[in-house]
Amino acid sequence: RKRLLSLYRGRPTATKSGHHIDLCANIGNPKDMAAVLENDAEGIGLFRSEFLYLESSDYPTEEEQFQAYKAVAEKMNGKRVVIRTLDIGADKQADYFHLPKEANPAMGMRAIRICLTRPEIFKTQLRALYRASAYGKIAIMFPMITSVEEVQQCKQIAAQVRGELTQEGIPFSSSVELGIMIETPAAAVISDDLAKEVDFFSVGTNDLTQYTLACDRQNQDIARFCNTHHKAILRLIRMSAENAHKAGIWIGICGELGADESLTRTFVDMSIDELSVTPTSILGLRAAISEIE
Numbered sequence: 001r002k003r004l005l006s007l008y009r010g011r012p013t014a015t016k017s018g019h020h021i022d023l024c025a026n027i028g029n030p031k032d033m034a035a036v037l038e039n040d041a042e043g044i045g046l047f048r049s050e051f052l053y054l055e056s057s058d059y060p061t062e063e064e065q066f067q068a069y070k071a072v073a074e075k076m077n078g079k080r081v082v083i084r085t086l087d088i089g090a091d092k093q094a095d096y097f098h099l100p101k102e103a104n105p106a107m108g109m110r111a112i113r114i115c116l117t118r119p120e121i122f123k124t125q126l127r128a129l130y131r132a133s134a135y136g137k138i139a140i141m142f143p144m145i146t147s148v149e150e151v152q153q154c155k156q157i158a159a160q161v162r163g164e165l166t167q168e169g170i171p172f173s174s175s176v177e178l179g180i181m182i183e184t185p186a187a188a189v190i191s192d193d194l195a196k197e198v199d200f201f202s203v204g205t206n207d208l209t210q211y212t213l214a215c216d217r218q219n220q221d222i223a224r225f226c227n228t229h230h231k232a233i234l235r236l237i238r239m240s241a242e243n244a245h246k247a248g249i250w251i252g253i254c255g256e257l258g259a260d261e262s263l264t265r266t267f268v269d270m271s272i273d274e275l276s277v278t279p280t281s282i283l284g285l286r287a288a289i290s291e292i293e
């Protein structure tokens with residue numbers, strides 16, 4: 001099978017009728033880049049930036065972050081790299097953040113909520129991201145969005161950072177796309193409004209499933225109550241895709257469901273523009289898409 005799949009290396013991802021889908025990779029560390037190149041990803045659809053914070057005993061500096069983002073952008077050689085801003089909290093804890101103990105951490109102080117509460121941490125990361133954008137095609141993605149106001153605040157802080165870099169004479173790309181994850185039911189339901197604010201959506205089906213079905217994603221005991229193909233999830237994704245396209249922006253899927261070949265046909269029918277999966281799933285998925293009429 002491996003040899004068979006290698007036939008799909010270097011080929012575009014398209015259905016039989018020639019409908020193209022961007023097939024990208026999820027990574028959690030610059031070390032994953034070998035697998036990305038080996039499996040011929042058309043871009044990075046999700047670079048989880050948490051590793052920088054989790055592997056460190058203190059806040060990673062702007063320079064450390066810049067080097068990590070730049071390395072990945074350069075290796076992708078002009079292909080798009082979507083880097084997600086800090087998604088810490090809940091299951092991912094770093095002591096030096098001194099986050100409060102919470103009864104329901106998945107619904108607590110995490111991800112964008114930390115960044116908007118402590119903008120100095122957020123600005124350091126955004127400075128590193130914009131600086132790295134001079135070395136490749138970087139897009140920035142905000143996690144755990146539930147409201148238009150949050151997105152507007154993120155964009156305001158990003159604009160501040162661009163202003164500062166300009167003043168300091170530090171180069172950055174003027175065409176960095178800003179996008180959000182659709183991973184809360186609220187975001188999917190107001191995706192018409194959110195689509196007017198951003199350049200792209202990426203559906204995080206792991207959290208979208210957790211929050212829609214009220215199923216803790218870390219609790220194996222309730223797995224049988226957690227139907228990942230639940231009609232509610234598929235409706236929320238379809239609704240988000242329709243609203244994205246109405247506003248003229250693109251939409252991808254970067255949660256686990258994106259690699260589920262039993263749903264590939266459904267996602268093609270929804271006109272999902274990009275699927276981002278673990279690198280080793282890419283060639284199999286490219287083969288599956290090429291079989292679709």
Ligand code: PEP
Nearest residue numbers: 183204205206207254255
């Ligand atoms: C998701 O929630 O589906 C996702 C891609 O993000 P993470 O798994 O890192 O929460």
Ligand code: MG
Nearest residue numbers: 183204206207
């Ligand atoms: Mg998530």
